[in-house]
Amino acid sequence: MVHMNNRSGTETKKRILQVAAEVFAEYGYAEANMRLISRSAGISVGGLYLYFKDKEDLYLTLMNESLDYINQKTRDALKDTHDPIEAITSLITLSVNYAKTNRERILLQGRELGFSFGLEVKKKFFKERRRLIEEIIRDGVAKGVFRSCDPAEKAKIIFSLLRGFVVSIIIDDEALFAAEECLDLILNGLLK
Amino acid sequence: MVHMNNRSGTETKKRILQVAAEVFAEYGYAEANMRLISRSAGISVGGLYLYFKDKEDLYLTLMNESLDYINQKTRDALKDTHDPIEAITSLITLSVNYAKTNRERILLQGRELGFSFGLEVKKKFFKERRRLIEEIIRDGVAKGVFRSCDPAEKAKIIFSLLRGFVVSIIIDDEALFAAEECLDLILNGLLK
Amino acid sequence: MVHMNNRSGTETKKRILQVAAEVFAEYGYAEANMRLISRSAGISVGGLYLYFKDKEDLYLTLMNESLDYINQKTRDALKDTHDPIEAITSLITLSVNYAKTNRERILLQGRELGFSFGLEVKKKFFKERRRLIEEIIRDGVAKGVFRSCDPAEKAKIIFSLLRGFVVSIIIDDEALFAAEECLDLILNGLLK
Amino acid sequence: MVHMNNRSGTETKKRILQVAAEVFAEYGYAEANMRLISRSAGISVGGLYLYFKDKEDLYLTLMNESLDYINQKTRDALKDTHDPIEAITSLITLSVNYAKTNRERILLQGRELGFSFGLEVKKKFFKERRRLIEEIIRDGVAKGVFRSCDPAEKAKIIFSLLRGFVVSIIIDDEALFAAEECLDLILNGLLK
DNA sequence: TATGAATGAGGGTTCATTCAT
DNA sequence: CATGAATGAACCCTCATTCAT
Known part of the structure; x- marks a missing residue:
């Protein structure tokens, strides 16, 4: 293969990101290797380094993109929602459905949980999500829709539930x- | 250093496992290396291979041990318990407390979630735990303590919750x- | 940036040479890289290859230029000089002062002494300089100004001295x- | 080739150093590569890294060894010498003869003059040698054997001369x- | 049993050079 | 003339594994 030279760096960069997402998802960061990514992207090894400083940079770019995407989706889903039940329903449904249809994106973040870099970004992201849940519960309690409880604590639990789902x-x-079953448990509990 | 000549090979093997658990927990499988493990265990690199076929074998042994340990703990806690509420309380409390005090053991299993090998063993383990929860719920529904529901589905949810907690x-x-807050949510739900 | 459209290619070539001299002087041949040179020269990588066959060619051109420059300077300084003392004084003063004010040019030649290519050109240059010194001495001996000695041998020594100075x-x-001190030693020696 | 395992790390390390000296001398630091060194030493690439942290470490070890060697030689030659003429004769003869018979060692140090690392060590070494020459001259002047002069300045010149010789x-x-010719010039100068 | 020197495949990365535009 | 994306060989280095002792 000679120079492809499609003259559009953006195009190439996109292709790399796409392919890298798949490879990282399948093999995890440590196991994935640049040679494989480059081949899969139909590019040379050196080509990769035209667009990304190094392996870590490529991975981080991918992860940030992914987190941004979820954040955006969540914001869209929650805006204009004032009913706490509806809000928690939206959040859970969204999370569950997102996880179901974006396995690869999730694998990307979750493959190596205790991962050395990118940890801060992830932590910030998770904190934000926990805060979101907490606010919905607090709102629900205030409006008398939810039972009186410690919203922060309950938020942690629901957050863990969603996290576990993703795993x-x-x-x-x-x-x-199913999202509905989950919601039912969250809202009504097990007891009669 | 010449032959350390422990009382027995078993002694040495134990020490290796102990050290390896720490190293894998701290660095993850890919990042951990045999030289470090051997040095930490006060043994030669070659010595490691006297007790374990290869790196994977060492890791797998460790993981199986860990899973067996949890299973045993769970069986102990649930035996002689016939009240569904008490049973689910036991299970959740045990899981939460275990996670809190055995971070290292959990890191061992969870560091690289989608890890290529040992997956089958883990899957089997998780399936078993899900089944356990399911039975408690089924029992609770049958005894009229829990609301009528799909036990399998609800079990998945609670299982996810615990998994998320671990992550x-x-x-x-x-x-x-706190385990109590978690239980409260599981049992009573959010709604008034 | 599109075509810079200098008046002529000669203009561009000059700029490249100038910049390349600085880069080679600072980083040495091996460490210097074409991308850096091209960027510093405000040209594309490909552009470099329009003016120079390859990296070696660029370096060699530079070095030849530099050697020619010194030769010219030397010829100018020595022409019309018939007094051996004056001649050796000129040569030493010129060499020392040149070295002091043209560090970059010297670095260019000297950074990697045993450098594989360009060696022949350098050797020829050095031989010529040695011959020059030799002739001055021979002339001085013939004229009875210098002590009777082996001019070739003494030339080698003085040549080495200047070379060491440059290093x-x-x-x-x-x-x-200072050039004067050097001259004093060369002319009068250490002994009383 | 399988494991040579000559069981004596010292032996191997020596062989590596010997071979590396040759390779660095022939190709220079940048051009020399670890694969070649390993092959020449009849060892694997990995084997090299058993004895040296990295390429730089290997080079630096070699260089320090070389400088130490010269320093020792010089100390040996100068001890018990109180006559300035004899001392300067010793130093020059030693330097010249050393250079003649240890081309490889010198190449090692001098191949890349402006070399980024190891520079401090070299500078210290050179400074020491300059100081040594200076003291001999100062002593000679004090004893009335040498003409009155600035010893520091003259030392620099003689040092440069030796350095140039080495180059x-x-x-x-x-x-x-020949060392004698050199000495003759240094001691008596050119003038009648 | 136990050692640790030795192996070598394979990983990340760089950079001189080419060529379609 | 000029561009700069693309190439790919080659570099340094790591590490699971082996085996003579």
Whole structure:
């Protein structure tokens, strides 16, 4: 293969990101290698380094993109929603459905949980999401829709639930549950 | 250093496992290296291979041990318990407390979630736990203590919740919640 | 940036040479890279190859230019000089002063002494300079101004002295000495 | 080739150093590559890194060894010498003869003059040598054997002379001169 | 059992050079 | 003339694994 030279760096960069997402998702950061990514992207090794400083940069770019995407989706879903039940419903449904249809994006973030870099970004992201849930609950309690409780604590639990859901998707696809069932449990509990 | 000549190979093997657990927990599988493990265990590199076929074998042994340990703990806690509320309380409390005090063991399993090998063992383990929860719920529904529902589905949700909790421990220690709050939500839900 | 459209290619070529001299002087041949040179020259990488066959060609052109320059300076200084003392004084003064004020040019030649290519050109240059010194001495001996000696041998020594001076400039600026002191030693020696 | 395992790391390390000296001398630091060194030493690439942290470490070890060697030689030659003429004779003869018979060692240090690392060590070494020459001259002047002069300045000149001699060896073998001729010039000068 | 020197494939990265535009 | 995206060989270095002792 000689010079492809499609003259549009943006095009190439996009292709790299796309392919890299797949490769990182399949192999994880450590196992993925630049040679494979380059081949999959139909580009030379050196070509990769035209667009990304190094492997880490490529990974981080991908992850940030992914987190931004979810944040945007969430904001869109929650805007104009003033009913706490509707809000928590939206959030859970969105999370569950997102996870179901974006396995690769999630694998990207979750493949290596204790991952050394990009950790701060992830932490910030998770904190923000927890705060979001907390506010919905607080609002629900204030409006008398939800039982009186410690919103921060309950938010942590629901956040963990969603996080666990996401992990389930990574490990075993069969562990999925329907958003409605989840909501039912969250809202009504187990007891009669 | 010449032959350390422990009482027995078993002694040495134990020490290796102990050290390896720490190293894998701190660095993750890919980042951990055999030289470090051997040095930390006060053994030669070659010595490692006397007790374990290869790196994977060492890791897998460790993981199986860890999973067996949890299973045993759970069986102990649930035996002689016939009240569904008490049972689910036991399970959740156990899981949460175990996670809080065994961060290292969890890191071992969870550091690289979609990890290529050992997956089958993990899957089996998780399936078993899900089944356990399911049975408690089914029992609770049958006894009229829990609301009528799809036990399998609800089990998945609670399982995810616990899984998420475990992940929270790996990533950020602050996301922890008290077992009681969790139980309260699970049992009573959010609604008034 | 599109075509810069200098008056002529000659203009561009000059700028490249100028910039390349600085870069080679600062980084040495191996460490210098074409991208840096091109950027510094305000030209594209490809543009470089319009004027020079390859990196080596660029370096060689530079070096030849530099050697020619010194030769010219020397010829100018020595022409019309018939007194051996005056001649050796001229040569030494010129060499020392040149070295002091043209550090970059010298770095260019000297950065990598045993450098594989361009060696022949350098050798020829050095031989010529040695011959020049030799002739001055021979003339001085013939005229009865210098002590009877082996001019070729003494020329080698003085040549080495100047060469060492030049190296001193490259490595440590402080090792410089005044041309007069040098001359004094050469002419009168250490002994009383 | 399988494991040579000669069980004596010291032996291997010595062989590596020997071979590396040759390779660095022939190709210079930048051009020399670890694969070549390893092959020449009859060892694997990885083997190299058992004894040296990295390429730089290997080079630096070599250089320090070389400088230490010269320093020792010089100390040996100068001890018990109280006559300035004899001392300067010793130093020059030693330097010249050393250069003649240790071309490789010198190439090692001098191949890349403006070399980024190891520079401090070299500078210290050179400074020390200059100081040594200076003291001999100062002593000679004090004893009334040498003409009254600025010893520091004259030392720089003689130091440069020796340095240039060393460089001549690197570039062209033919530029060598006999130690006696050199001494004669230094002591008596050119003038009648 | 135990050692640790030795292996070598493979990883990340650089950079002189080319060529379609 | 000029561009700069693209190439790919080659570099330094790591590390799981082996084996003579």
